[in-house]
Amino acid sequence: xxxxxxxxxxxxxxxxxxxxxxxxxxxxxxxxxxxxxxxxxxxxxxxxxxxxxxxxxxxxxxxxxxxxxxxxxxxxxxxxxxxxxxxxxxxxxxxxxxxxxxxxxxxxxxxxxxxxxxxxxxxxxxxxxxxxxxxxxxxxxxxxxxxxxxxxxxxxxxxxxxxxxxxxxxxxxxxxxxxxxxxxxxxxxxxxxxxxxxxxxxxxxxxxxxxxxxxxxxxxxxxxxxxxxxxxxxxxxxxxxxxxxxxxxxxxxxxxxxxxxxxxxxxxxxxxxxxxxxxxxxxxxxxxxxxxxxxxxxxxxxxxxxxxxxxxxxxxxxxxxxxxxxxxxxxxxxxxxxxxxxxxxxxxxxxxxxxxxxxxxxxxxxxxxxxxxxxxxxxxxxxxxxxxxxxxxxxxxxxxxxxxxxxxxxxxxxxxxxxxxxxxxxxxxxxxxxxxxxxxxxxxxxxxxxxxxxxxxxxxxxxxxxxxxxxxxxxxxxxxxxxxxxxxxxxxxxxxxxxxxxxxxxxxxxxxxxxxxxxxxxxxxxxxxxxxxxxxxxxxxxxxxxxxxxxxxxxxxxxxxxxxxxxxxxxxxxxxxxxxxx
Amino acid sequence: xxxxxxxxxxxxxxxxxxxxxxxxxxxxxxxxxxxxxxxxxxxxxxxxxxxxxxxxxxxxxxxxxxxxxxxxxxxxxxxxxxxxxxxxxxxxxxxxxxxxxxxxxxxxxxxxxxxxxxxxxxxxxxxxxxxxx
Numbered sequence: 280x281x282x283x284x285x286x287x288x289x290x291x292x293x294x295x296x297x298x299x300x301x302x303x304x305x306x307x308x309x310x311x312x313x314x315x316x317x318x319x320x321x322x323x324x325x326x327x328x329x330x331x332x333x334x335x336x337x338x339x340x341x342x343x344x345x346x347x348x349x350x351x352x353x354x355x356x357x358x359x360x361x362x363x364x365x366x367x368x369x370x371x372x373x374x375x376x377x378x379x380x381x382x383x384x385x386x387x388x389x390x391x392x393x394x395x396x397x398x399x400x401x402x403x404x405x406x407x408x409x410x411x412x413x414x415x416x417x418x419x420x421x422x423x424x425x426x427x428x429x430x431x432x433x434x435x436x437x438x439x440x441x442x443x444x445x446x447x448x449x450x451x452x453x454x455x456x457x458x459x460x461x462x463x464x465x466x467x468x469x470x471x472x473x474x475x476x477x478x479x480x481x482x483x484x485x486x487x488x489x490x491x492x493x494x495x496x497x498x499x500x501x502x503x504x505x506x507x508x509x510x511x512x513x514x515x516x517x518x519x520x521x522x523x524x525x526x527x528x529x530x531x532x533x534x535x536x537x538x539x540x541x542x543x544x545x546x547x548x549x550x551x552x553x554x555x556x557x558x559x560x561x562x563x564x565x566x567x568x569x570x571x572x573x574x575x576x577x578x579x580x581x582x583x584x585x586x587x588x589x590x591x592x593x594x595x596x597x598x599x600x601x602x603x604x605x606x607x608x609x610x611x612x613x614x615x616x617x618x619x620x621x622x623x624x625x626x627x628x629x630x631x632x633x634x635x636x637x638x639x640x641x642x643x644x645x646x647x648x649x650x651x652x653x654x655x656x657x658x659x660x661x662x663x664x665x666x667x668x669x670x671x672x673x674x675x676x677x678x679x680x681x682x683x684x685x686x687x688x689x690x691x692x693x694x695x696x697x698x699x700x701x702x703x704x705x706x707x708x709x710x711x712x713x714x715x716x717x718x719x720x721x722x723x724x725x726x727x728x729x730x731x732x733x734x735x736x737x738x739x740x741x742x743x744x745x746x747x748x749x750x751x752x753x754x755x756x757x758x759x760x761x762x763x764x765x766x767x768x769x770x771x772x773x774x775x776x777x778x779x780x781x782x783x784x785x786x787x788x789x790x791x792x793x794x795x796x797x798x799x800x801x802x803x804x805x806x807x808x809x810x811x812x813x814x815x816x817x818x819x820x821x822x823x824x825x826x827x828x829x830x831x832x833x834x835x836x837x838x839x840x841x842x843x844x845x846x847x848x849x850x851x852x853x854x855x856x857x858x859x860x861x
Numbered sequence: 862x863x864x865x866x867x868x869x870x871x872x873x874x875x876x877x878x879x880x881x882x883x884x885x886x887x888x889x890x891x892x893x894x895x896x897x898x899x900x901x902x903x904x905x906x907x908x909x910x911x912x913x914x915x916x917x918x919x920x921x922x923x924x925x926x927x928x929x930x931x932x933x934x935x936x937x938x939x940x941x942x943x944x945x946x947x948x949x950x951x952x953x954x955x956x957x958x959x960x961x962x963x964x965x966x967x968x969x970x971x972x973x974x975x976x977x978x979x980x981x982x983x984x985x986x987x988x989x990x991x992x993x994x
Contacts, residue, residue: 335877336877339881342884374920375917376917378914378917380907380910381907456914458914458915458916458917459918459921505923751940752940824940825937828938833943834940
């Protein structure tokens with residue numbers, strides 16, 4: 280505003296000039312001051328608004344013209360429900376063993392049901408497995424939520440929808456399915472309706488399965504599992520047995536590649552399973568394994584230098600101790616060398632050897648091999664071994680040939696693996712060990728002991744009681760075992776547990792195969808025998824022949840000089856009469 | 862008369878307002894698409910899970926064994942059928958250690974002793990009933 284003086288005051292103003300009567304009266308004093316102030320404020324406010332709009336405008340142009348050029352403000356995650364509520368279970372090659380699928384579950388809001396009687400009748404017609412009276416009771420209750428049926432099939436869902444009844448609704452729920460059915464039922468286990476694990480891996484690794492998003496990989500190989508189950512099944516059927524179990528283990532890592540217990544059940548319908556079928560013989564069963572235990576007696580005697588492969592014991596006469604008499608099933612009635620004791624499965628020889636080694640040493644070695652305490656394992660159906668409370672000399676002798684002490688087949692397989700693999704005990708596991716990583720283990724026997732034991736195991740199959748396990752070209756070594764089952768605190772002569780534990784190839788063992796048949800009955804094919812050598816050994820042989828090409832072990836020439844040298848044992852040629860396999 | 866600045870601001874307001882709603886609708890559309898895609902992903906994943914389970918169900922070793930017995934004229938490889946490359950003798954005249962020429966490979970194996978059966982009419986692997994799942 281110019282501060283020009285008013286024209287009236289101008290001394291040089293023209294005479295005719297009169298101030299404009301309507302013109303703004305020039306303000307003076309405080310009024311003018313306040314006008315100036317508000318003017319300034321208005322300007323500042325306008326400037327601020329201009330800046331604000333400019334910012335918004337620029338941003339608008341930026342978003343509109345250069346959209347998508349910059350990263351989103353917050354990374355949007357895919358909705359949480361896409362992650363399955365329970366991880367899948369797969370085998371070591373990624374074959375699916377257990378998965379969770381969404382299925383509709385039917386529930387009712389009885390408050391919205393108009394005619395409960397009619398609704399119950401019509402529902403019963405499409406879902407005949409639901410009881411009509413019970414349905415009516417549920418539909419006429421005064422609750423606002425009640426389950427009618429969980430996990431409907433798509434067809435049932437469509438039929439219920441077609442009824443068009445108000446008050447009925449579906450809720451999608453995860454249902455555990457086991458596409459391989461019975462195949463690995465005892466390993467994988469099963470869950471209840473709310474997907475809580477009730478057996479096997481499902482129970483043992485419940486928390487792990489709930490928390491991980493990646494599938495859980497087991498050490499099981501579905502192909503080997505099938506072969507093992509098939510052969511065990513065949514042996515049970517052939518010899519009219521009540522059951523059986525089998526195990527395939529990688530002796531150098533302790534991974535269980537296959538584990539079966541028969542009879543088994545379908546984990547998709549655990550409701551129809553009986554206690555008989557859900558019982559896992561391989562881990563929860565405690566058995567006196569019989570002559571198979573001689574492996575540990577001889578390994579102990581050799582490892583502790585109690586005797587050598589050239590040593591021997593007198594097996595001429597049965598041993599009488601208290602009310603027991605220890606006698607041989609294939610009595611040679613003479614002095615037997617250590618390889619002969621093992622090959623002909625002499626109880627007398629093994630008993631004397633155990634006594635020679637002493638109770639303390641026996642307990643020490645069995646403890647080292649993990650046979651005196653319950654093992655740590657991924658599944659919870661585990662048996663603790665049954666060992667005598669007071670370990671008398673008679674116990675030492677009977678345990679020397681596998682009686683008077685019970686262990687689970689799982690423990691037996693783990694311990695035999697240690698004897699065969701060079702003397703390192705690897706804890707058994709059902710989870711695949713990372714490749715290229717050394718398996719945990721601790722040394723329990725000298726490497727030389729293991730080399731000698733391999734020769735003896737091979738000898739049993741080549742010349743002794745395990746001849747029927749000889750799969751040509753695969754250098755099977757092993758030991759038979761026939762135990763009389765304890766029934767009513769007495770040994771039942773006709774209720775046997777016939778086993779064979781084999782390792783192959785014997786010069787450098789890689790796999791262990793154990794098959795036990797429960798209460799087999801000899802038939803024409805086995806010449807009436809129901810012993811391990813006649814019942815279980817042929818099953819192990821077929822298993823090894825079928826699995827060898829899958830695990831990539833080529834057959835070798837058993838008579839080649841280097842193999843002969845590796846497995847040579849000094850032993851007199853077998854006597855003329857035929858051996859009955861034990 | 863409208864002052865030029867007023868006109869300018871008025872048109873700016875119109876443009877900005879239009880642009881704002883344009884952006885808003887676009888965002889809504891994208892949100893819808895995102896939700897739709899998420900739903901599709903969920904459905905696809907569920908479908909994959911179902912198909913995986915079905916595949917695993919259909920490849921049960923027992924079932925494959927039965928199908929192979931019924932439709933294929935094959936038996937498992939026996940021990941006698943396995944050997945190593947080194948065990949194959951070289952032809953006469955070929956230098957030991959020399960790389961075998963294609964012509965020096967042994968004669969093709971004799972034809973399969975058992976004639977393959979003619980495929981039966983209507984023989985298909987369609988014995989799977991989904992309702993048994």
